[in-house]
Every structure is written in structure tokens, then in C-alpha cells.
Amino acid sequence: MLYAVLCYNDEAVTSAWSKQEDEMVMGRLMKVQEKVARQGRLGPVARLVPTTAATTLRKTRDEPIVIDGPFAETKEQLLGFYMVDMPSLDAALDFARELAAANPGVGSYEIRPVGYFAQNGIDT
Template identity: 35%
Template structure:
């Protein structure tokens, strides 16, 4: 089964992090990504640009409303993701707990709802 590991961090805190700490964090993510790949669990993963680069779209009363920047003001913002293959939720949660973001922010582990499941 496929799972998304959604990574949430505080963008303001990350922006104020000293360069050497940023390099340590990037190295930790590199090692984590390599471990996922070696295990065969890795399917995809990317880092997202800050929420200031986001655009939110809503349809209301037949009108498209576009909002530049983040839609909601929250403590943590979606910073990136990994898509993994795991035999069950417990295995996916083990990978989520190993993600560097689990110690500085939040990793949401969510099963992917396969469209083939819906269409069957």
C-alpha cells in the first residue's frame, strides 16, 4: 500500500536557523532518503517552496477566488512529502518516526486512497 508522509515545519523558525544547523538537517534528510531508497520503500519525495510562493484556489457561488500565499495562518506549514510503499500502517509509521521532521515538526502519515479502490 502507498502512504504519504507529509512533513510540517515552522517556516519562520527554519528561516532563522544558523547555516551549519541547516546543513546538518539537509544531511539528515539525505541519509533518510537514501535509507528509504535502499529499503525499496521510496516512491517519490520533494521539498516544497515556502507558503509565500503558494496560491490557494476556491470556488464559491460559481466564482473562482484566488488567494496568493498561504490560505490559513498556522504554526506549522506543509514543507514537503515522501510517498512510500509499506506493507501496513505500522511500517509506514515507523518510517514517519525516522523522518528528521518528526523531531522538529510533525510528520503526518496518511494512506493513499487508490482510485482503483473507489472505482471498483
């Protein structure tokens, strides 16, 4: 089954990392990714830029309006995601545990089954 693993953390903390700290964390995460990729279970992976670069289209009763940023009233922001093909929720949770172990500090990982996924071939 396909799962989206949504990675949340306090971007004020992660953006304060030095280049060396960031590279260390990304290197540890890459090892987890490579392991799952060798198993043929890793799909798209994305690291999002800070929410200060985000724009939100908010649907209202009238026309949708565009506003800067997500302005979420949360301490953690969505910083990235993984798409993984796992045999069970427990396997997806194990993957998320490995990500958590590779990432210092606090944060959370939301594991959500994917109901629809279209792989349309966007290359970046």
C-alpha cells in the same frame, strides 16, 4: 500500501536556519531517505518553498478566485512530503519516526494512505 508522509513545521523556524544548519538537517534526512530507497520503498520526495510563494485557487459558489498564499491559521505549515510503499501503517510510522529523529525541534508528520497515485513521468 502507498502512504503519503506529510511533513509540517513552523516555517518561521526552519527559514531562520543558517545555510549550515539547513544542510545538516537535509543531510540527516537524506540518510533516512537513502535507507528506504535501498529497500525499494521510496517514491517521490518534495521539499516545498515557503508559503509566501504559494497561490491558492479558492472555489466559491461562483467562479473560483485566486489569492496569494494559503493564509492557513496554523502554527505549522506543510513543508514537504514523501510517498512511501510500506507493508503496514506501523512501518510507515517507523519511517516518520526516523524523519522526526533527523529533524531538530518540533513539528509533525501526518501519515495518510494513498487512494490513487498516477506516476505520469514528470521530470524536474
